[in-house]
Amino acid sequence: MSGKENYTAEIIELQRELQKLRDDFSENDNAFFLCSMAIIIFQAGAVRAKNTTNILIKNLLDSCIAVIGYWAIGWAFAYGSSSNSTVGLFIGHSQFFLAGATDYPKFFFQYVFAATSATIVSGAVAERSEFINYLTYCAIISTFVYPILTHWGWSTAGWMSRGISSGDIKTTYIDFAGAGVVHLCGGSISFVAALIIGPRIGRFSRDGQPAKPILGHSVPFAALGGFILMFGFLAFNGGSMADIVNAGDGKIVALAMINTILNGAFAAMTYLIIFKLTRGKWSLLLTINACLAGMVSACAACNKSEPWSTVFTGSGAGITYLLLSKLMLWLEIDDPLDAFAVHAGGGFWGLISATIIAHDGIVYAISDCVNHIHCKKSISQAFAQLGWQLICALAIIVWSCAIMTPIFVFLKKIGKLRVSPEVELNGLDLYKHGEDAYPYESYGHGWESGPEYQDILPQTRREIQIAISRKSTMLSDALRAVAAGRTPENINMLSNGQVQISENTWI
Amino acid sequence: MSGKENYTAEIIELQRELQKLRDDFSENDNAFFLCSMAIIIFQAGAVRAKNTTNILIKNLLDSCIAVIGYWAIGWAFAYGSSSNSTVGLFIGHSQFFLAGATDYPKFFFQYVFAATSATIVSGAVAERSEFINYLTYCAIISTFVYPILTHWGWSTAGWMSRGISSGDIKTTYIDFAGAGVVHLCGGSISFVAALIIGPRIGRFSRDGQPAKPILGHSVPFAALGGFILMFGFLAFNGGSMADIVNAGDGKIVALAMINTILNGAFAAMTYLIIFKLTRGKWSLLLTINACLAGMVSACAACNKSEPWSTVFTGSGAGITYLLLSKLMLWLEIDDPLDAFAVHAGGGFWGLISATIIAHDGIVYAISDCVNHIHCKKSISQAFAQLGWQLICALAIIVWSCAIMTPIFVFLKKIGKLRVSPEVELNGLDLYKHGEDAYPYESYGHGWESGPEYQDILPQTRREIQIAISRKSTMLSDALRAVAAGRTPENINMLSNGQVQISENTWI
Amino acid sequence: MSGKENYTAEIIELQRELQKLRDDFSENDNAFFLCSMAIIIFQAGAVRAKNTTNILIKNLLDSCIAVIGYWAIGWAFAYGSSSNSTVGLFIGHSQFFLAGATDYPKFFFQYVFAATSATIVSGAVAERSEFINYLTYCAIISTFVYPILTHWGWSTAGWMSRGISSGDIKTTYIDFAGAGVVHLCGGSISFVAALIIGPRIGRFSRDGQPAKPILGHSVPFAALGGFILMFGFLAFNGGSMADIVNAGDGKIVALAMINTILNGAFAAMTYLIIFKLTRGKWSLLLTINACLAGMVSACAACNKSEPWSTVFTGSGAGITYLLLSKLMLWLEIDDPLDAFAVHAGGGFWGLISATIIAHDGIVYAISDCVNHIHCKKSISQAFAQLGWQLICALAIIVWSCAIMTPIFVFLKKIGKLRVSPEVELNGLDLYKHGEDAYPYESYGHGWESGPEYQDILPQTRREIQIAISRKSTMLSDALRAVAAGRTPENINMLSNGQVQISENTWI
Missing domain, CATH: 1.10.3430.10 (Ammonium transporter AmtB like domains)
Structure with a gap:
């Protein structure tokens, strides 16, 4: 390879490379x-x-x-x-x-x-x-x-x-x-x-x-x-x-x-x-x-x-x-x-x-x-x-x-x-960061966004549960009225065929 | 750098460092x-x-x-x-x-x-x-x-x-x-x-x-x-x-x-x-x-x-x-x-x-x-x-x-x-480990823990679905009675204004 | 360690090892x-x-x-x-x-x-x-x-x-x-x-x-x-x-x-x-x-x-x-x-x-x-x-x-x-890949698969929400009829005790 007179140069080169390798290695x-x-x-x-x-x-x-x-x-x-x-x-x-x-x-x-x-x-x-x-x-x-x-x-x-x-x-x-x-x-x-x-x-x-x-x-x-x-x-x-x-x-x-x-x-x-x-x-x-x-x-x-x-x-x-x-x-x-x-x-x-x-x-x-x-x-x-x-x-x-x-x-x-x-x-x-980890509105599919889902797809899980609870309560109220032999006072029939229930009977 | 008489020492040093580097490397x-x-x-x-x-x-x-x-x-x-x-x-x-x-x-x-x-x-x-x-x-x-x-x-x-x-x-x-x-x-x-x-x-x-x-x-x-x-x-x-x-x-x-x-x-x-x-x-x-x-x-x-x-x-x-x-x-x-x-x-x-x-x-x-x-x-x-x-x-x-x-x-x-x-x-x-991967009770917010949610927020997804199903069934039963011209027999009005439905009509 | 006449061989060896180490290192x-x-x-x-x-x-x-x-x-x-x-x-x-x-x-x-x-x-x-x-x-x-x-x-x-x-x-x-x-x-x-x-x-x-x-x-x-x-x-x-x-x-x-x-x-x-x-x-x-x-x-x-x-x-x-x-x-x-x-x-x-x-x-x-x-x-x-x-x-x-x-x-x-x-x-x-990221049917437990859950456990979240909405609508319709003093026309009592509601009243 080379005469002995080059050893010094070669050793320096090796040391330099070793140093470089060690530095690279620090990435680890x-x-x-x-x-x-x-x-x-x-x-x-x-x-x-x-x-x-x-x-x-x-x-x-x-x-x-x-x-x-x-x-x-x-x-x-x-x-x-x-x-x-x-x-x-x-x-x-x-x-x-x-x-x-x-x-x-x-x-x-x-x-x-x-x-x-x-x-x-x-x-x-x-x-x-x-x-x-x-x-x-x-x-x-x-x-x-x-x-x-x-x-x-x-x-x-x-x-x-x-x-x-x-x-x-x-x-x-x-x-x-x-x-x-x-x-x-x-x-x-x-x-x-x-x-x-x-x-x-x-x-x-x-x-x-x-x-x-x-x-x-x-x-x-x-x-x-x-x-x-x-x-x-x-x-x-x-x-x-x-x-x-x-x-x-x-x-x-x-x-x-x-x-x-x-x-x-x-x-x-x-x-x-x-x-x-x-x-x-x-x-x-x-x-x-x-x-x-x-x-x-x-x-x-x-x-x-x-x-x-x-x-x-x-x-x-x-x-x-x-x-x-x-x-x-x-x-x-x-x-x-x-x-x-x-x-x-x-x-x-x-x-x-x-x-x-x-x-x-x-x-x-x-x-x-x-x-x-x-x-x-x-x-x-x-x-x-x-x-x-x-x-x-x-x-x-x-x-x-x-x-x-x-x-x-x-x-x-x-x-x-x-x-x-x-x-x-x-x-x-929500209090401290305003960022829910799993925002409810980011789940589900667009198929759910038609008008018939308006009342069951509010913005948060909390609200969907409130909605379900309210619906139940309204119906319970109505049933109670029926059971008592009265026309449910808080129920109105709308012209579009929907049933509206007055707010004060809600939870 | 150094006289030739030091080559041996330097080479040993290089070998030592190389070994150390190789050992470090094994971390990879x-x-x-x-x-x-x-x-x-x-x-x-x-x-x-x-x-x-x-x-x-x-x-x-x-x-x-x-x-x-x-x-x-x-x-x-x-x-x-x-x-x-x-x-x-x-x-x-x-x-x-x-x-x-x-x-x-x-x-x-x-x-x-x-x-x-x-x-x-x-x-x-x-x-x-x-x-x-x-x-x-x-x-x-x-x-x-x-x-x-x-x-x-x-x-x-x-x-x-x-x-x-x-x-x-x-x-x-x-x-x-x-x-x-x-x-x-x-x-x-x-x-x-x-x-x-x-x-x-x-x-x-x-x-x-x-x-x-x-x-x-x-x-x-x-x-x-x-x-x-x-x-x-x-x-x-x-x-x-x-x-x-x-x-x-x-x-x-x-x-x-x-x-x-x-x-x-x-x-x-x-x-x-x-x-x-x-x-x-x-x-x-x-x-x-x-x-x-x-x-x-x-x-x-x-x-x-x-x-x-x-x-x-x-x-x-x-x-x-x-x-x-x-x-x-x-x-x-x-x-x-x-x-x-x-x-x-x-x-x-x-x-x-x-x-x-x-x-x-x-x-x-x-x-x-x-x-x-x-x-x-x-x-x-x-x-x-x-x-x-x-x-x-x-x-x-x-x-x-x-x-x-x-x-x-x-x-x-x-x-x-x-x-x-x-x-x-x-x-x-649950059978083998007693650890649900996504425990239901670890989701949701405290806003849901008010009294009005007691019946819709039981401990597991399973239970929430049972609750919804039961609620539907109860109402269906009541409606059936009404449709038949009877006062729904399994419905009792409570003093607090809630409707109670007797257990045996449940699913 | 060795006589000076071996320096060349040793340096070559060191260079070879260094090269190998460098190559290994490229894995990084x-x-x-x-x-x-x-x-x-x-x-x-x-x-x-x-x-x-x-x-x-x-x-x-x-x-x-x-x-x-x-x-x-x-x-x-x-x-x-x-x-x-x-x-x-x-x-x-x-x-x-x-x-x-x-x-x-x-x-x-x-x-x-x-x-x-x-x-x-x-x-x-x-x-x-x-x-x-x-x-x-x-x-x-x-x-x-x-x-x-x-x-x-x-x-x-x-x-x-x-x-x-x-x-x-x-x-x-x-x-x-x-x-x-x-x-x-x-x-x-x-x-x-x-x-x-x-x-x-x-x-x-x-x-x-x-x-x-x-x-x-x-x-x-x-x-x-x-x-x-x-x-x-x-x-x-x-x-x-x-x-x-x-x-x-x-x-x-x-x-x-x-x-x-x-x-x-x-x-x-x-x-x-x-x-x-x-x-x-x-x-x-x-x-x-x-x-x-x-x-x-x-x-x-x-x-x-x-x-x-x-x-x-x-x-x-x-x-x-x-x-x-x-x-x-x-x-x-x-x-x-x-x-x-x-x-x-x-x-x-x-x-x-x-x-x-x-x-x-x-x-x-x-x-x-x-x-x-x-x-x-x-x-x-x-x-x-x-x-x-x-x-x-x-x-x-x-x-x-x-x-x-x-x-x-x-x-x-x-x-x-x-x-x-x-x-x-x-x-x-679903349109492009046919793969829902979180398929609904892969959640929940087998406890939910009994017959009483058939109507509340359809295949997708979308369907479960449709089902809930339908149930609500049916009941609303029935209530509307009751409130009007009629027997709900679209409700039939089945022999098994279930209430069937005719399809045309659905959403």
Whole structure:
């Protein structure tokens, strides 16, 4: 091919091409958008038809606000540097508006995480939240709550990431893909939000009756969203985490994906079987939730677990989900999409499981002991890591709730947290957006527009039902008159052969 | 840049980066999930509303069971090695539970194929299958039937892949992306399954009337699924097959994609025009099916065909689909989603077409003869390959049917193949899953909840219709009494001015 | 690792692997399919239920016709070479049927663009266009109108791309991802098409009443399509443009994506706030349109703008969309999906904004002047570029309209442009395709099929409404008779206790 004197040029050329390829490849960060999109569909299917437009526009604005907020401020808090190393343990403060930032792919990736953690919360307050509440918490989570957590856990300067070092023991924060900083954060806030906003009208009765399920209007949408979410998790937990954690060994990427899907499968099967045994039905929607909880739990350590470990992590996540969703029912906290049970439950369990059954975890330490290898050191290290992980999880919960609780309480005080009962009963779509998700007049065929249908084809479903009811009432009135031996006083025969019934007999 | 002494280090660095990039890239195997997801939506739209939840959960479990099964057993049968080379012609038996396996991306890819071949079958038994039947055949196909076929056709040790060698002639199994081992396999099993389970109630009349189409409940879902499937096929037939067949020449990937879409386009246009000429309508759903059949046929040899060949392969696939779907009607076998005609038809035609019009096929051999180049050798080779390909196709059909037929028959014997007529008529969703796909009470607005609507707004569509019917009947009864000159005996005037009609006059 | 004598082999190996990886990577061009698919869903949701199948099949055929047309002819016009350099300024004419072409990924990418520009138009003529009109304009746009424009603007030989050179001044056509050749082209044709075909029945009243909105039947579909479109734009404007413009600097790809989403976010927020202030509602669908217009505007120069510039470009696009959609209302031109306002408006604004606020634009030139750096040269260059860009935009508009106007007029003359009022009122689906998007008989449960429901469960929604109307009329007639003191003449009591009413009293 060429003489040795050309090696330098060729190597430079190869490096250039490799760089170009890597840049092209960053397009794949788009895959993460799947998650945002999936949540949108999932949530749209899981609310009642009268609130569908509301949840859709809310999610659109989540994306818009999060990108503007994370670009302007969030990134700087999360990955900006700090001149003071003590301050730097807790917060960054440079590269506002991305000034001077060059790691655009990482920005993209983190932005989607930020939008996701905000979106999780909307599941918990769905069908009754004021619009201004959405805007407020989305802005605060994506510009402040989430960025600070990633600074703690994922930037090299953060205190959780640095951990403690003492002798042989060295702890750090184990969270490959956001089990803690994304899901536990969003899930914890969901709990607080659902608690403060209160249950939807009709969810829990006052007279000790069992809670009444409020069903979403479209199982296909909810299921489709769930399936795309699973697909999105694979992307999440697959390749691109290389941006955050230096992948090192190449197999990690594929391993992460296999662990993720196995986790989801074991969580789903565990839940499905328990549900079938206790309730006698094969439940779709709850099984999807369990599957998602399993995948959330995989986020913590899917890069450093063996596939067999998913039997433990996945099944545990399914059971955790089951228990927490029961707990919410028992507490009479109404979380329409089980955001708390899925995300906080799955995330927390994943963080713990990572210190038990992943590499270097307690199971491996015990195995070392059984084999008489570094027993004491392994055990100490493994339990210290578990302790640190618990501290980190606690910190995430406390931080998330400490920031958001006062905000929800304040919004409640000024009457901007929850819509009025009238709006809630009649649906948010028409009051707040003027856009019915399924406008009645856009269905049906022109064959129905002849004059004989004028009285049965008014503009909305509501009106058609009123019309039917009125017709019945009129006839009932007339019959009553006839039965009483009178000519029905409110009925007049018209010259065109129609029967007119005077207005005052109407409902 | 640097002195020559640094070349080694730089080259190592380049290799490392290349490896990392390749690993990241494996994320794209996710693209294959599109196919699974698309089938889900496609099938959901193609069944009646009352069976929608059933088909959705069935697909969720397909994915879960297939990943667990393929991880535990399937992979070992397909790509595990065998110490005995004769046994190795037929089955592998190492790397159970992925122990010792390292090719995770290939696992992922093959797992999706396995789930797909199982999912194809569910189209053929939709709307009447017992849930346990789904679970059974999915487990068997993904852990045994499909893995063995891939061992035969795609592992280097398999007998189909090895082919025969005799003098100048050397045959092999030509199947780039699963036309045979995925689609012909799934399609053949669909035929058997649909035959044994029998047609849906109302599909074929006993008195010689023409078959009555049973329409899916949502054309948009079916179409959306179809479109995503097309997109998924492109991913399928595009880049990542490099995992299976060493791509060698770089243009193959893009060529495969172009051939795939052209195949689909010609199949669709052929079908559309024939249908328009004979039936006078532009049919959407059947055209989508034809397009899919065209893309299935592209799976066999889209990597080694010229774009012009798609005129032949694609149009042929459209016609094959048309004929096979007519055949099924004539045989009175009810295959709700035309799984047999699309997948078995498209797959079989693709395998044959690959030996005719792809590179080294019969057309090229004849062209050689016309140009007096190696005529005899080319012709012998091309026809020998056709013969071997037919043997392989036959083997796939026989194997698939031979394993699955006894299982379906057995399930039928023990009454676990098909639901009862009552469940079938009333829909599987509420009986089996307790989850209506579109719960009536989740539609409508609160304006309808006033007291005047109590009698017209009961909980389900069924009940609202009963209410209307009853109201009509009551009034008819009353009129009848009036017409007979009697005071309607079953009508009482209440003090609140309402008319009460005694219960026994109700329907 | 190895001695220096092996460098050559290693470098060759590295190059080979890099090539393979690049080829694999081309699969990502699939991401562009997202846009086609998204438009499909978006449009399906935005029409009335009675025209849903029509718009779906139309989009299927768009894809099929465009790939066949672009493969056979379009590519040759766009990127084929020309032996005559003057002819070559305007059109290419080699590589018909891809003969001799090797850049398959670019073909794929351009094909999707071609299909997209044709699909844009269908939004403007939706719900009233003859099917043959779709087929005609799709074929012409994808094989001729769009390819010629790309030849002008994107092939190195085209006159727009070459621009003018005079002294220090050098202009070219700035359009990174099709703001002009795709969106302005499709949007301009949309205007012409909507004007010639005329508004839908009922859209504008003759008596000075305000225009009546005709709502799409499914906000979730429209919104889902819109979200996927946003995701698709990111792919569009992200990595793969490297095929067209040599990316050079690696950060461009990620920068393009960030600019695209920020553009969309600012356009959406601008529109949302204006709408909320003037109309008091948070509108979803129009906000999505504004967001799309913002992303369209990003296509022109997202590769060479700083993120802060999106405040200008994005907000401007939102306002442009707002004004143009008002203009269409004022002109009483009915563009059901606002194709003109979104695509022509966003595209044109993007082209202009690119010469104002992108690198080397007027803002930078003024900044140079303020800093006394090459003031005169910068200013001259920037304004010359603005002028050239305006000429190019004008050329795109004129070319697109000049070709398509006669075609639409001709189709109108021969009565093949628009369906009859009867078909339009009754919906295209059943007349043209025989496939109702939501067949009535595929809803409901078997519980409704008992004999007592026979009269209230006929086959279509239309029939059920007729039945209710008839029942009411019968009873009214009977009451009229009773009120007149007669035995209702048209009522007969049957032996089975039912009331029969003679046919002639029916509607």
